[in-house]
Amino acid sequence: xxxxxxxxxxxxxxxxxxxxxxxxxxxxxxxxxxxxxxxxxxxxxxxxxxxxxxxxxxxxxxxxxxxxxxxxxxxxxxxxxxxxxxxxxxxxxxxxxxxxxxxxxxxxxxxxxxxxxxxxxxxxxxxxxxxxxxxxxxxxxxxxxxxxxxxxxxxxxxxxxxxxxxxxxxxxxxxxxxxxxxxxxxxxxxxxxxxxxxxxxxxxxxxxxxxxxxxxxxxxxxxxxxxxxxxxxxxxxxxxxxxxxxxxxxxxxxxxxxxxxxxxxxxxxxxxxxxxxxxxxxxxxxxxxxxxxxxxxxxxxxxxxxxxxxxxxxxxxxxxxxxxxxxxxxxxxxxxxxxxxxxxxxxxxxxxxxxxxxxxxxxxxxxxxxxxxxxxxxxxx
Amino acid sequence: xxxxxxxxxxxxxxxxxxxxxxxxxxxxxxxxxxxxxxxxxxxxxxxxxxxxxxxxxxxxxxxxxxxxxxxxxxxxxxxxxxxxxxxxxxxxxxxxxxxxxxxxxxxxxxxxxxxxxxxxxxxxxxxxxxxxxxxxxxxxxxxxxxxxxxxxxxxxxxxxxxxxxxxxxxxxxxxxxxxxxxxxxxxxxxxxxxxxxxxxxxxxxxxxxxxxxxxxxxxxxxxxxxxxxxxxxxxxxxxxxxxxxxxxxxxxxxxxxxxxxxxxxxxxxxxxxxxxxxxxxxxxxxxxxxxxxxxxxxxxxxxxxxx
Numbered sequence: 230x231x232x233x234x235x236x237x238x239x240x241x242x243x244x245x246x247x248x249x250x251x252x253x254x255x256x257x258x259x260x261x262x263x264x265x266x267x268x269x270x271x272x273x274x275x276x277x278x279x280x281x282x283x284x285x286x287x288x289x290x291x292x293x294x295x296x297x298x299x300x301x302x303x304x305x306x307x308x309x310x311x312x313x314x315x316x317x318x319x320x321x322x323x324x325x326x327x328x329x330x331x332x333x334x335x336x337x338x339x340x341x342x343x344x345x346x347x348x349x350x351x352x353x354x355x356x357x358x359x360x361x362x363x364x365x366x367x368x369x370x371x372x373x374x375x376x377x378x379x380x381x382x383x384x385x386x387x388x389x390x391x392x393x394x395x396x397x398x399x400x401x402x403x404x405x406x407x408x409x410x411x412x413x414x415x416x417x418x419x420x421x422x423x424x425x426x427x428x429x430x431x432x433x434x435x436x437x438x439x440x441x442x443x444x445x446x447x448x449x450x451x452x453x454x455x456x457x458x459x460x461x462x463x464x465x466x467x468x469x470x471x472x473x474x475x476x477x478x479x480x481x482x483x484x485x486x487x488x489x490x491x492x493x494x495x496x497x498x499x500x501x502x503x504x505x506x507x508x509x510x511x512x513x514x515x516x517x518x519x520x521x522x523x524x525x526x527x528x529x530x531x532x533x534x535x536x537x538x539x540x541x542x543x544x545x546x547x548x549x550x551x552x553x554x555x556x557x558x559x560x561x562x563x564x565x566x567x568x569x570x571x572x573x574x575x576x577x578x579x580x581x582x583x584x585x586x587x588x589x590x591x592x593x594x595x596x597x598x599x600x601x602x603x604x605x606x607x608x609x610x
Numbered sequence: 611x612x613x614x615x616x617x618x619x620x621x622x623x624x625x626x627x628x629x630x631x632x633x634x635x636x637x638x639x640x641x642x643x644x645x646x647x648x649x650x651x652x653x654x655x656x657x658x659x660x661x662x663x664x665x666x667x668x669x670x671x672x673x674x675x676x677x678x679x680x681x682x683x684x685x686x687x688x689x690x691x692x693x694x695x696x697x698x699x700x701x702x703x704x705x706x707x708x709x710x711x712x713x714x715x716x717x718x719x720x721x722x723x724x725x726x727x728x729x730x731x732x733x734x735x736x737x738x739x740x741x742x743x744x745x746x747x748x749x750x751x752x753x754x755x756x757x758x759x760x761x762x763x764x765x766x767x768x769x770x771x772x773x774x775x776x777x778x779x780x781x782x783x784x785x786x787x788x789x790x791x792x793x794x795x796x797x798x799x800x801x802x803x804x805x806x807x808x809x810x811x812x813x814x815x816x817x818x819x820x821x822x823x824x825x826x827x828x829x830x831x832x833x834x835x836x837x838x839x840x841x842x843x844x845x846x847x848x849x850x851x852x853x854x855x856x857x858x859x860x861x862x863x864x865x866x867x868x869x870x871x872x873x874x875x876x877x878x879x880x881x882x883x884x885x886x887x888x889x890x891x892x893x894x895x896x897x898x899x900x901x902x903x904x905x906x907x908x909x910x911x912x913x914x915x916x917x
Contacts, residue, residue, distance in 0.1 A: 267834060269733030404887045430877070431887035435838065437828045440620040441873035442886045448613050461735050461832075468829050472746070472755050473616070492737045493830050496744075 256292065256554045257302045258283070258544065259322040260537070261315065261332030261342065264307035267435060267461045270489060270531050272334050275356055276305040277527040278534030279331045282541035285522075292545055295552050301545065303331075308338045310434070315342045323349035328554045331540045334533070336360030337406035343371045350556050352563060354544055356536035359483065359506065360410040364581040370556075372563055372581040374540050374572065375533070376506030378407070380586030381482055382414025384604040385504050388590055389415075389453050389480055390422035392602075393502075399428040399451040399477070401442060401466070403458035408434070411482045412457030419455075427451050432462060439466045440473065447475045459484035463501075464493020471497040478502065487532050491596050498593045502601070507572050507587050509600045510535065515571035539570035612751035617874040618867065619749070623758045623827070625866020626765035629859045630820040631843035632850070633772065634813030636858035639847070640789045641809050643709070647716040648696055649817060650840015651723035652689050654833060656818030657825040658731050660685035661738060668739040678741060685818040692723075693814030694807055702803075720840075727833035738829045761823050768816065769859050775812075776855055785809065789853070838890065842869075845897040851910020860908060868892050 260279040262272035283301040286292065291300045304327060308315040315338035322330055323345055329352045333339040339358035346353040347368035355363065355373040359381060364371050389395045398419055402412035416426050427449040430442040443466070446454060454470065454477045456463055463485040470479060479501045486503035494501070510516040510530065519535050527534075544559075546568050551559035568575045576584045587605050591598040631653050638646045660681035667677040700719050704712045743756040776782035787795040788805040796802050824839065825831040842865065850861025873889035900907060 265728065265733060267735070267832065270735075273733070404885075429882075429885075431885035433887050433890065435834075436887075436889065437830065437835070438620075438624060438889070440624075441617060441870045441889060444613055444616045444620065445874050445877070445886070447616075461830075464735070464737070465828050465830060472753070472757075474746075474753055489735065493735055495737065495740045495829060 629862025851907025
């Protein structure tokens with residue numbers, strides 16, 4: 230099987246350029262994330278994180294499988310955060326016979342792509358998709374190294390009701406698989422904990438004007454406004470809350486807990502509370518080293534780069550244990566992963582979710598995110 | 611708090627920006643019969659140029675109004691030059707080509723500008739430095755912020771100036787003559803190329819100001835922002851009657867109000883069947899409705915001779 234895969238790969242290379250003497254001992258893995266459009270900064274961050282891991286593995290001598298040394302090669306593709314394009318990218322990876330895929334960034338892209346990867350038998354490890362559905366579709370190829378929305382949503386709801394003593398909560402989401410999923414999980418858990426959802430509003434992942442929905446929300450006088458979505462929307466949302474004099478606590482998930490959010494919201498960012506799965510970068514086991522390495526090469530970390538980095542290592546680790554880069558051989562090995570990565574201990578439950586979902590809550594104080602508390606949540610669906 | 615009044619204010623502010631941008635579409639269409647689909651991107655470039663200058667000057671010793679003005683003037687100058695350039699190299703060679711050719715060229719120019727902006731300013735959202743006044747006034751229970759007030763006054767003034775320019779000055783008369791018949795206007799000694807150039811400069815300047823106001827209002831700019839903004843302003847121009855300047859103003863204001871009230875009330879009115887995420891749909895719903903019911907637009911005259 231190893232020989233077959235290698236032959237197939239060299240066949241692809243030969244077909245591409247007939248007189249290329251490129252050695253066949255290359256394992257190609259794909260990275261899929263939005264490299265253009267409003268979330269391009271996050272997408273490039275994921276691709277950079279994966280690239281750094283690939284380069285680190287190669288610099289340390291590559292992967293030795295059955296006595297032969299392989300180098301990793303990353304193919305970064307742009308899915309534009311668009312579910313339709315995500316399936317095209319996935320099909321392209323399947324046609325290219327990549328050994329595995331790191332991606333996609335958005336749950337809305339990861340979910341439709343998961344079927345394509347499953348059909349092709351290619352393992353997919355998402356560094357950042359948190360929607361529950363992604364790993365619950367029954368595809369054996371779908372994994373993630375990120376806490377899911379159920380774990381994150383209930384941690385946020387727990388914090389809102391117990392620590393913030395919120396009674397009246399307004400919920401806004403951007404109608405993406407991620408935003409809607411997180412908001413639904415949050416609303417469900419908050420209701421269970423005794424809070425009342427006083428208004429439910431919706432926006433899109435391209436919107437910049439929230440005055441209309443915020444005006445409606447203001448009329449229902451909430452204690453907390455929860456936003457399920459990303460920073461390009463959360464930034465102006467926070468500004469416009471301030472502008473309308475809506476003095477409720479703004480609460481969000483990992484899409485909000487970014488430096489870009491603070492940049493976009495400016496002074497209005499102060500006081501916002503948002504969660505991020507896992508530990509703060511500084512408290513991650515390999516955080517300091519990762520930050521140093523990453524920032525010298527690519528500049529500031531946007532958000533999920535450490536997870537993309539770990540995802541590559543988890544994949545390489547499974548290949549190592551299977552002594553093969555053949556997806557059919559190393560896929561079963563992913564299930565028994567016990568890997569100590571930059572972001573923490575990585576092992577999976579039967580769905581392909583993290584066995585231990587850690588969620589850290591942060592608050593913006595003087596235009597900087599300060600960690601408040603870390604909650605561990607093992608109760609996935 | 612008065613919710614309805616607040617939504618009305620939100621809509622009016624949004625609408626006056628739409629109106630400013632819609633004017634560019636309508637003026638170019640009025641004279642050339644061309645939908646300049648690159649106009650939205652010119653708005654974006656205006657916002658980007660203004661922000662680049664303002665960000666660069668923030669922290670210097672200059673007083674804040676000077677910084678803002680420098681940004682605005684750079685945007686106006688840059689966009690005027692860009693408008694002229696686009697007209698000269700992309701539209702003028704195709705002036706007598708079939709109607710579809712300049713339309714496709716316009717879309718091409720729009721894609722080029724968008725990608726250029728992405729290369730120059732990157733893919734990130736760029737934030738507007740906190741230079742603007744943060745105050746607000748109470749209007750019968752609703753809030754009108756200083757920035758909103760600035761937008762309302764600026765766009766009202768610009769529209770008044772443009773209206774009297776077109777209706778009362780020799781230049782305006784030449785523009786109207788060229789719009790009616792470029793050939794006959796030429797026989798009367800009007801240089802059509804000059805008038806068209808002036809039209810592009812005025813339209814692009816208004817777009818630059820619109821882009822500046824939008825980025826100041828929402829506190830950000832992005833290489834992609836021109837797309838939706840352009841489409842909505844285009845819808846506004848069609849709503850008012852494309853080719854008609856007062857129509858574009860009316861269409862812009864109406865569209866802003868429809869969008870704002872629509873997003874605010876669609877949820878309760880449909881019992882949650884449709885949510886406020888349909889905010890962007892209203893512009894296009896209005897566009898389709900007006901094309902079916904009154905293709906010439908609210909204030910448009912019959913455009914049979916152009917069709």
